[in-house]
Amino acid sequence: MKFIEYKNVSKTYSNGITALADINLVIEKGEFVFITGQTASGKSTLIKMLYREEKPTRGTVIVGGLNVSKLRNGRVYKLRRKLGVVFQDFKLLPRLTVYENVAFALEYMGMKSSDIRTKVYKALEQVGLKDKARSFPRELSGGEQQRVSIARAIVNEPKILICDEPTGDLDPDTSKEIMKVLESINKDMDTTIVMATHDKEIVNRMKKRVITIDNNTIVSDVEKGSYKVHETR
């Protein structure tokens, strides 16, 4: 099933800079996909189109049957409730506890407190942080903080988990831990994972589908791939 589809997607900014040129890409449900490339290759922009942080200048992006590129601004929040996004800088609220951070999104949906409790603890268990529910982000290590972010991203059981350089601020060992968590989510929850990264080690180790972007276009798309570096620079 064509779960995520990019059709002839291009992105040019008003100052003339092209971020993406004619991207065509299909991702099936349940896949684990790496989007790799040098910095400023356009991989972040590609990812951002999935949760409408960016809009393509040409082409369409379809997620779960919904044309997200044509979505009205006022409706974008509904889309984001069905996705989970994890960032390089964690984006946790320092004044809230781990529990409150994860519950954050659900509170704004008007969910019942009892339902929120169940979901939050389920998510925390999935990432292995159940006993840190009352801690504050500043009391946690980098890896633990990222796990909290992941928990927040999966708390509402989204079909897609989007990761924008999630291991960027972490050391290699912690990065491995995080990848384990992501892999378990992919397997246990059947969540499609789309991850942008320039971490060679991880990509080479995990042998998942690797899509390489260079010079604003897709230059390779390989199942069980490895990190490619193009010499055209």
Place this chain on the structure above:
Amino acid sequence: MKPVRIIIRSIRDSFKNIIRNFSLSLAAILCATITLMLVSVSMIFGANVNQITEKVESELNIVVYMTKVTCKKDNSSCNVEEEEEKIRTNFESELEKLDLIDSYTLKTKEEWKEEMSKYNNSYKEMFEYLGEDNPLVDSYTIKVKDAKSLTDVAKFINSINGVHQTKYGEGMVEGIISAFDIIKIVSFGIVVALVLVTAFLISNTIKLTIFSRRSEIEIMRLVGASNASIKMPFLFEGFLLGFLGSIIPIFVTIYGYIVLYFKLDGKIVSEMVGLINPFNFIFAVSACLLIIGTVVGMFGSIRAVRKYLKI
């Protein structure tokens, strides 16, 4: 149930936010307090001035002196009383036609004679000497509905048959009325200006509190909070800040005005220049302060939030 839950959580969040950013919140509340206090003073001053000017204006009368009726000795068909009666009837019917007149009172020459006799012995002697003849004339005291029409009404009355003279303090009256008008406009202008200043100050302070929470707002957006649910806590926060800012002015106003009123015994200088009675007036002013504070607080929030919500 869902929207109710969101609203309750928003209110709870706004309390938390005010306490968490306490020094900024306090700044906003103090700004509102000071300005609303000034607004209160202006409103009370303006309302009292208004009442006083209205009272003074209502006391402005036109005094009309009728012409002296005389009959030639050899004219037997001429009767002074009858003539005077005719003139009075005609005059009163003309007055009745005029809508601008509130009321009029007649003081006959006999009444004048009695009053003047009582007032001064030498007048009494003079009247006794004159016997039947009464040299005085009838007069009317006329009250108009609108002090601005005094000049025109006086002119009209002057043209009526049988009127000798109209007096209404011309020159001075117009001066008083225009002075009062200026006072009214100026005090209203001050109130409006102060309300705008309060709005600006609260809006600015809330902009600062929102600015300090922009990372939080960004996360709310990314995590899928609707624009409405992001704005709501800030809306309540603005409402609360305005509300809290109006509490002290309200108490000071109620207590202060009652004390002032009873100290001055309800009047300044004389009975004529009376202060407005506290009860109900004071509560109306308090209600105004509350409404101004909370509405202005909310507008301040909304404006500030709109700047930081993209999409």
